Amino acid sequence: xxxxxxxxxxxxxxxxxxxxxxxxxxxxxxxxxxxxxxxxxxxxxxxxxxxxxxxxxxxxxxxxxxxxxxxxxxxxxxxxxxxxxxxxxxxxxxxxxxxxxxxxxxxxxxxxxxxxxxxxxxxxxxxxxxxxxxxxxxxxxxxxxxxxxxxxxxxxxxxxxxxxxxxxxxxxxxxxxxxxxxxxxxxxxxxxxxxxxxxxxxxxxxxxxxxxxxxxxxxxxxxxxxxxxxxxxxxxxxxxxxxxxxxxxxxxxxxxxxxxxxxxxxxxxxxxxxxxxxxxxxxxxxxxxxxxxxxxxxxxxxxxxxxxxxxxxxxxxxxxxxxxxxxxxxxxxxxxxxxxxxxxxxxxxxxxxxxxxxxxxxxxxxxxxxxxxxxxxxxxxxxxxxxxxxxxxxxxxxxxxxxxxxxxxxxxxxxxxxxxxxxxxxxxxxxxxxxxxxxxxxxxxxxxxxxxxxxxxxxxxxxxxxxxxxxxxxxxxxxxxxxxxxxxxxxxxxxxxxxxxxxxxxxxxxxxxxxxxxxxxxxxxxxxxxxxxxxxxxxxxxxxxxxxxxxxxxxxxxxxxxxxxxxxxxxxxxxxxxxxxxxxxxx
RNA sequence: GCCCCCGUAGCUCAAUUGGACAGAGUGCCUGACUUCGAAUCAGUAGGUUGCGCGUUCGAGCCGCGCCGGGGGCGCCA
Numbered sequence: 001x002x003x004x005x006x007x008x009x010x011x012x013x014x015x016x017x018x019x020x021x022x023x024x025x026x027x028x029x030x031x032x033x034x035x036x037x038x039x040x041x042x043x044x045x046x047x048x049x050x051x052x053x054x055x056x057x058x059x060x061x062x063x064x065x066x067x068x069x070x071x072x073x074x075x076x077x078x079x080x081x082x083x084x085x086x087x088x089x090x091x092x093x094x095x096x097x098x099x100x101x102x103x104x105x106x107x108x109x110x111x112x113x114x115x116x117x118x119x120x121x122x123x124x125x126x127x128x129x130x131x132x133x134x135x136x137x138x139x140x141x142x143x144x145x146x147x148x149x150x151x152x153x154x155x156x157x158x159x160x161x162x163x164x165x166x167x168x169x170x171x172x173x174x175x176x177x178x179x180x181x182x183x184x185x186x187x188x189x190x191x192x193x194x195x196x197x198x199x200x201x202x203x204x205x206x207x208x209x210x211x212x213x214x215x216x217x218x219x220x221x222x223x224x225x226x227x228x229x230x231x232x233x234x235x236x237x238x239x240x241x242x243x244x245x246x247x248x249x250x251x252x253x254x255x256x257x258x259x260x261x262x263x264x265x266x267x268x269x270x271x272x273x274x275x276x277x278x279x280x281x282x283x284x285x286x287x288x289x290x291x292x293x294x295x296x297x298x299x300x301x302x303x304x305x306x307x308x309x310x311x312x313x314x315x316x317x318x319x320x321x322x323x324x325x326x327x328x329x330x331x332x333x334x335x336x337x338x339x340x341x342x343x344x345x346x347x348x349x350x351x352x353x354x355x356x357x358x359x360x361x362x363x364x365x366x367x368x369x370x371x372x373x374x375x376x377x378x379x380x381x382x383x384x385x386x387x388x389x390x391x392x393x394x395x396x397x398x399x400x401x402x403x404x405x406x407x408x409x410x411x412x413x414x415x416x417x418x419x420x421x422x423x424x425x426x427x428x429x430x431x432x433x434x435x436x437x438x439x440x441x442x443x444x445x446x447x448x449x450x451x452x453x454x455x456x457x458x459x460x461x462x463x464x465x466x467x468x469x470x471x472x473x474x475x476x477x478x479x480x481x482x483x484x485x486x487x488x489x490x491x492x493x494x495x496x497x498x499x500x501x502x503x504x505x506x507x508x509x510x511x512x513x514x515x516x517x518x519x520x521x522x523x524x525x526x527x528x529x530x531x532x533x534x535x536x537x538x539x540x541x542x543x544x545x546x547x548x549x550x551x552x553x554x555x556x557x558x559x560x561x562x563x564x565x566x567x568x569x570x571x572x573x574x575x576x577x578x579x580x581x582x583x584x585x586x587x
Numbered sequence: 588g589c590c591c592c593c594g595u596a597g598c599u600c601a602a603u604u605g606g607a608c609a610g611a612g613u614g615c616c617u618g619a620c621u622u623c624g625a626a627u628c629a630g631u632a633g634g635u636u637g638c639g640c641g642u643u644c645g646a647g648c649c650g651c652g653c654c655g656g657g658g659g660c661g662c663c664a
Contacts, residue, residue, distance in 0.1 A: 030603065043606065049644045059644035087607055088644095132664080172664065266664095295662045309589060315662045325664050355591070356659060382592080382657090389657075416626065436626085448600065451592060453657075460599070464626060466612040467600080474626050482623045513603095520603085532601070535611085546619095546628050565623090587626075 005079045039093035063088030097497035103512045107567040115514035117159035125163040126152045128349035132169040133245035134178040136200025138399035140384040140392035146445045148349035149258045150527040158522030166260040171267040180223045181206035195248035207395045273327035277317045295319045314360040329361045337372045352380035381450035409437035435582035439469035447531035475538035476583045479569035490566045495556035503544040511571045534575035541568045
C-alpha cells in the first residue's frame, strides 16, 4: 500500500551505501513489532557486519550508527510521520490518518472480495476426506475433511482455480467383511436414521465375530471371490449398502458445509490399476515374483540406482493377482491428469503414516515417464488421538462419533443462545447454535500445525471461550450490533482527521495485513495462519470495542469509527469464510 | 537396523521462515455489566525454548551428537 514510499527510502539507503563504500544489499522491510503506531522497519546488522570486512567490531553499535545516519538524511521525506533509529533498526512510521483512510476505504469498496488475490488462471486439485463406506465416520476423520476443505478455500482465496476431489474407500477387505456379516445375520435390515452409526456397528460386529472364530475367514474369502467374479447377489448388495453410506456422508458434509466437485471411487480403479501394473512389467520397472509365490513389486531404490534405502520396495499387485491400495493409487493419480491435464498441482490430504506410500507411488509414476508425476504432492497431517495416546479406530471401538460431537456441541450452544436471544424464533436459535457449535468443532482442528497430534477430549472440544471460533463470531456479532442500530448506514469518508487511538491503529493494522496473510497461507498450505489472523482480528476488535465508544461520540470520531466497525466486520467475515465458519448475525 | 515427525509457562498452543523484550489461551488470584451485547475486558503470577557442542553480528528456528515420546519400513488402507 506504500510501495512507492518504501522504494524512495530504499534508494536513499542504497545511495548511502555507495557513498560509504558499503556493499549493495537488498532492503528487506518488516513490520515494527510492538507499537501504537503503524510503521515498517529494516535492520542494518548485516551491513554493519560487512563494513568491518575481515576485522572484528561491535556490530550492534555500528548498525545503530548507520541507522542513525540514514535516519538523519530522511528528515525531509514526504509521507511519513516519524523516522527513528533504534537498536540497529530504522523505523519508519507512516502517517496514520492517511494510512487508515486508505485501508478502510479499500475494505468497504471490495467487501467480500477484500484480501482475496487476483485470479491466477492456474488449476489445482485437492483430494481430501476419502471416507470408508461401510464404516462409521468419527472425529478422527474430521481432520482431513476440515484441513482439505480449508486448504481448498485458502487456495481459492489466493487466486487459484481449485477442484475439490473426494476418494471414498468403497471396496476392500473391510467392505467384504461388512457384506458378509450383513448377508449372513442382518439380511433385509435397513437404517432409517443415523446411517453411518449403524453402518459402523455392523462392521464392528463383523470384526468381533471373526476374531472370536477365525475359521470364519474362509467365508470372507468366499465373498471376496464372489465379488471378484461379479456375483450378482454380492454386487447388488454392495451397490445398495454403499449408497446408504454415501447418503450418510452427504448429510454430514452438508451439515459441515463441505462440498466436492469430483468423486473418484476406490472401486473404479481396480482394472486401470492392473493395466498400469502390466505397463510396469512390460517396461521392466516391476518384477513379477509370483512364480516363486511372491507378488509383483517395484524395487524403486534399485531402479533409481540409489545406494541407501529410501523408497524401498513397493508391492503393486498381490500374489493372487488381486489389486491393492497401491495398485489403485497409481491409476487414480493418472486419472486426475487425464481429466484435468492442466493441473499445476495435485494435492493429497492424507495422514502422515502414508508418507512413504505416496513417495513410492509418485516415484514409480515418474519411473514410468509421466511428466506430471512431480506435480503430485502429499499433504500429511497427524492423527487425532484420545487422551492417553489412544488411537481412534473403529475396529477397536475407541472412537468418538461425529454425530455425537455435533449433537453435543450444538446442544450446549443452543442453551446459551436461548438464554441470550429470547426474542428469536426457535428455528433461528437452532441455526445460530449450529453455526456456533460446528464452528467450535472446526477451529481447533485448523489452529495447530498439521504435523502435530491433536488430542481430543470432550472438555476442551466444548470449551467456547478464549482461542476458539465463538470468540471470533462474537466479535463479528458485536460489530454487527452497532451497525444494526444505524440501519447499516455507513457514512462517507469525509470527516476531518483526528489522532487515532492505539486500539484503532492496531485493528487497522491487522485488517491491512490480511491479503498477504492469505498469500502466505496458500504458499505454505497452512490454515493455522488464517486462524491466527482471524483470532488476532477479533481480539483487536474486542479491545477497540471496550476502549473506543462509537455511537456516543461526536464527529470526527463518530464517522470514522463507524466506518472502521464496518471494515472490521467485513474483515472478520472474510476470515471466517475462508475457515468455513459461519458468521451469525446474532448469538 | 534404516527413515520421518514432535519436545516452548502447570496444561493446550503461537512466534512475521535467522532479528528488537519468546507471545496468546486456559487454570489460580484480583477487579469491571444503570454503558454500542460480559460467549467480553483489564490486572497479578508463571520461561536456562529437553540436554550439549557448533555455525553466525545475532539461534526456539540452521548443523552434529545425545535424552525422551510418536509413527513408518514387499502382498492393510
